[in-house]
Amino acid sequence: MRTLVLAATLVAAAHVSLAQTKALRFGAVVEGTGRVVANGVIIVDGDKITRVAGPRDPLPAGATVIDLTRYTAIPGMIDAHTHMTYAWDPASGTDPWRQPQRAPAEVSRLQRLNALHTLETGVTTVRDLGASNYVDVAMRDSINAGAYPGPRMFVAGSGLQRARPPFRAGQDTTRTARGRVYNISQIPEAVKQQVDNGADYIKMYGSSGSGADVTGNETFSYEEMKAAVDAAKALGKRIAIHSYGPVGGRDAVRAGATTVEHPIDLDDATLAEMARRGIIYVPTVDHNRYYSEYKADFRYTDQQAAALDSFRLLNLETTRRANKAGVKIGMGSDAVFHMFGQNTRELAWFVKAGMTPAQALATATTIGAEILGAEKTLGRIAPGYFADIVAVQGDPLANIDVVINGVKWVMKGGTVVVDKR
Ligand SMILES: [Zn+2]
16 A cells, blocks of 8 residues: 555656656757857756757657747846836826825736736846835745746845935834834844845935936935945845935945946946946936836926936946946846836847847846846756746847847746747
8 A cells, every 4th residue: 555655656756757847949049158059959847947958969758849949048037126016007097106095906916917017028037126015025925936927026125215304293213114214223223124024135225316306316325325235244135225326326336235226427436346346237227218208197297208318318328338347237127017018128228338239138137147146046048047938039149129029938937927929
């Protein structure tokens, strides 16, 4: 009896492992290391890649063969700056920033759509930089548990921001809550609260600037940024510091942030320091194109749209200078609301800033993985890496538009999550 049960279990296990082995035949495989394998076959076992075989290599017995020979494989991409919980239904006709109270089920439905639209762009991993009430933690855990399809999420909880007067009567300013910090002594506790609540990453808002506001005035000093960096590192976490302006950007670099988000007009010395220390610039050029293009939805004036456009040009110019100075650049969309589905349009700006399509693709693959400290599991098509694979139509190394608009099929962790063939 015992032997019988054991035998049955073994048969079942063997069956599962056979069913889980897939051979993906592509026209070409861009491995994300500079190597391109013509007619490559990616062997996937469970959620991982086991190898990239040549077209005439023998396939594992019983492998399920998927014919993608009309397409080129690229690694699943990483969007290093999202806000997946920012949900809005364009059909509601409401102002996205001032929405009336909605049913939790409706908000959740829209957040799932954000996740799905992100997968459809070939993004299989995001770093989500700021959410309320740890909904980002819940989304990450739900996606990991298979409750609904979405990218793997690395989340930050509440971004640290300076609490500003006027304070409510009776407001307790002696301790930090929801990421709001009243003075430097509270910064370590604010960092710890995010980690205790499940954050993978720390986010600090080091300047003004959001939506139509492109002011970029520093809100945390160098000393305060350094306190946040030290607290994050003491807990084994990385930290992204937001600054629209160059002063906050410079102080974030001096303080040793892992990545610096958005800034324009970084001076040459700061760019040189970033290159030397390996501090990664996430420019998020395209999100101001988005705000300007959808100004009617946001109720922005023509003057506000013009300010967004001016900021975007300075952002592009800073990206060009950073790239020339040898600074590592990451692709972050800063997507909110109905920008999900446009996550990778940032790559077109990177090519305009002087990158080759291969360099632009690296910002969303190998450099994205470096931002997350996941260089050994994400951002490449190679043995031992997660089977995050995107099929695009055309040559992504000749034309970046192939990556942006040519996504036909997406696998995440060995499961097909998008199929538009
Ligand atoms: Zn953001």
